[in-house]
Amino acid sequence: MKKTLILRCFLFFGAILLFNSCSDNDDDTINSESIWQLDTKLVFEPVEDKETFIWYYDLQTKQEYWGNDEVEINMRLKSKNPAKDFSKVDFYITVEEKDGYNYSTPFNTDGKMIGSAEIPESGAFTFSLGADEAYGVYENDFQKDRSSTLAREGDIFLLYYVITAKDGSTLDSRESIRESNRYAMKVRVEDFAPPLFEGTFEFEWIELSGGAITYGGVWLGKTGTVNITHDGEGVYSMSNLLWDYKYGGKGKVYYDFLDGLTYVQGSYQEKWSISNLNGASMDIAFTYQYSDAYDETGTVRFTRTDGTDWPSNIYTED
Secondary structure, three states: OOHHHHHHHHHHHHHHHHHHHHOOOHHHHHOOOOHHHHHEEEEEEOOOOOOOOOOEEEOOOOOEEEOOEEEEEEEEEEEOOHHHEEEEEEEEEEEEEEEEEOOOOOOOOOOEEEEEEEEOOEEEEEEEEEEEHHHHHHOOOOOOOOOOOOOOOEEEEEEEEEEEEOOHHHHHHHHHHHHOOOOOEEEEEEEEEEOOOEEEEEEEEEEOOHHHHHOOOOOOOOEEEEEEEEEEEEEEEEEOOOOOOOOOOEEEEEEOOOOOOOEEEEOOOEEEEEEEEEOOOEEEEEEEOOHHOOOOOEEEEEEEEOOOOOOOOOOOOO
């Protein structure tokens, strides 16, 4: 009887010790009864204007350069397990060329490691990838020559991830065929028209009619500055289309970068006439709805302040 009692006590205390031993390691392991990989993934939320790489061909300078050289993605861990169960994410990229594929894509998704990130308790973090870094890991693998132009139309980078749990188990998105388990970056190659009329400009009144001097609040030799904003697609806004002329109104400047045609639209039938292009300056004569009735006309010398010249093809129609 005593032996039986002693044995029972031994088993009881042994079970308690075993339970405590398992409890001590709970923070470092994932529940072995659940296969966490089945309901775990990264959710990609790219930052606006940072979704992919953009390569510019500058229509003014004829040079090529990056319009956006960094992809930035907000990432969120989605899982039934808490984020504290996971330690890190390793990232791998593959790349595809339009007219032929390098050895690793798109059929071989092993890729090349491009970075890592620790997983915070919130499960949310941001991952950034530079264009030079992405192209750099594949510089010896491209079939197309990249010596003069780095980016080419049709280049596609695919970003994969490997999530590592604190117990050492992993989830490798390279083993999945689902598009949601990778992030695609199709490189955009675009013509870039610099916003020619955007910024701060200087002006000086060099010609004025009698009516303009009488009514316009300006005089010969008067100078000033004006700020012009870019609305997009060759359209610009001015608070006064006649610079600081008393009766000028706000309106739009329209400029066709390829053709050079420039014209304005405002509340008082404002019209520009461009002449005397000379590097960073040009002369602009104006008329508006009261020009004929009150002899109000004038010309300003309009000068850039950004260190560049006006394009030689800029003009206005009579």
